[in-house]
Amino acid sequence: MELLKLLIIDAWFAWIPAVGFAMVFNVPKKMLIYCAVGGAFAHSLRHLLMHFGIPIEWATLAASSSMGFVGLYWSRKHLIPRPVFTVASIIPMIPGSYAFTTIIGIVELNSGGYSLELMQVIVENGLRTLFILGALSFGLALPSILIYRGRPIV
Amino acid sequence: MELSREQQTELTRIAVKAGQILHQHGAESRLVEQTTQRLGTALGAQSIELSVSSDSIVITSLFNGNCITTTRRCYDRGINMQMVCDVQRICVMAEKQLMDAAQVKDRLQRLKPMKYNRWLVVLMIGFSCASFSHFFGGDMPVYITTFFASAGAMILRQELAHRHHNPFVNFALAAFVATSISSLGVIYDFGEEPQIAMAACVLLLVPGFPLINAVSDMLKGHISTGIARWVFATLLSISVAIGIVASMTLTGVVGWIS
Known part of the structure; x- marks a missing residue:
């Protein structure tokens, strides 16, 4: 029950960035609702998996690949290219804050000189950014890599 | 035929x-x-x-x-x-x-590109970054600080993009404005952990779409376009980081890597 409440709060706060960024990408009005549902679904799925102790990279991969398959269904149904829903839906999971920490760390490394603690921050955050980003894109591309293999989806 | x-x-x-x-x-x-x-x-x-x-x-x-x-x-x-x-x-x-x-x-x-009403977008982006601050564990005052910081940055970003400014300059300036506004929250001690607002308010400047496109291009065999997009996205992130560091140096408020 407690977990369900957490998930609902998570889903509520995840649909807002999905729709916000979908509007920056000028997703058609009728499709915004799908971005909202997708964003809430993917982020709360990742939250659930991480709650059971799965590392963030694998949880992200699972969430984004299920989003990829959901997007496949929607895109066949509405004859609309998949990135329209899927990219906006996974925007809440993009590791932006890790990425900026990495680069700010590099800037600090230049101005403040080398230190082991700083280097640790840079390497850990940088690697996490790369792996999460790879998991996100790979998960989204999974349907076209595994099932369609070069044929057009719509 | x-x-x-x-x-x-x-x-x-x-x-x-x-x-x-x-x-x-x-x-x-x-x-x-x-x-x-x-x-x-x-x-x-x-x-x-x-x-x-x-x-x-x-x-x-x-x-x-x-x-x-x-x-x-x-x-x-x-x-x-x-x-x-x-x-x-x-x-x-x-x-x-x-x-x-x-x-x-x-x-x-x-075909004509449809654009959403800019103030609606500013409002939604404000709420988006505020939601990110919630994910980072911020409370209500942090939520408010983040909202205003990112909405201000979004207004500047749209204004500069409308005047066809260079995207790198645009992103650095927007990051500068967002960090400066949110550092006011730290200075006046608004909320439990006001540093969270400084981390959350620049997330509207993450080049998410180019990054995802870059990796999926490379996965699907367009290596050179993928690399070009990746470099573009990395440069955008670097200019955002420069904006953040410039603002932190000027105000003396450290929100990242303490």
Whole structure:
């Protein structure tokens, strides 16, 4: 029950960035609702998996690949290219804050000189950014890599 | 179906126009390639060969041994998924023979990018970054600080983009403004952990779409376009980081890496 409440709060706060960024990408009005549902679904799925102790990279991969398959269904149904829903839906999971920490760390490394603690921050955050980003894109591309293999989806 | 030389030229121009629109509005290379090829063959070409690079496309149409090649430069017009949807729809209709070449050309020329009301976007982006601050464990005052910081940055970003400023300058300035506004929260001790607002308010400047496009281009075999997009996204992130560091140095408030 407690977990369900957490998930609902998570889903509520995840649909807002999905729709916000979908509007920056000028997703058609009728499709915004799908971005909202997708964003809430993917982020709360990742939250659930991480709650059971799965590392963030694998949880992200699972969430984004299920989003990829959901997007496949929607895109066949509405004859609309998949990135329209899927990219906006996974925007809440993009590791932006890790990425900026990495680069700010590099800037600090230049101005403040080398230190082991700083280097640790840079390497850990940088690697996490790369792996999460790879998991996100790979998960989204999974349907076209595994099932369609070069044929057009719509 | 028999094509005259003029008809083949016309077909090539229509196909390249579709590809150019897709490329300019942020479609991934695979989609640009597939849609252009499908549109070309639907209009009667035997085959369409296409080379997509990061800022231009080259297309050759083939019919009975006749080749027609044309190149288009693709300037970045900003991500617009509505244009991508419309071009895709036109392509599907041409494939089902619901439209002939003249109609396709007419429809492509009449496409106009739809833009959301800018103040609505500012409001939604404000709430988006505020939601990120909630994910980072911020409380209500932090939520409010983040909202105003990112909304201010978004207004500046739209204003500079409207005046066609360089995207790197634009992102650095927006990051500077967002960090400066949110550092007020730290100075006046607004909320439990006001540093969270400084981390959350710049997330509207994460180049998420180019990064995802970069990796999926590379996965699907367009390595060079993927690398170009990756470098572009990395440079954007670096300019954001420069903006953040400049603001932290000026105000003396450290929100990152303490």
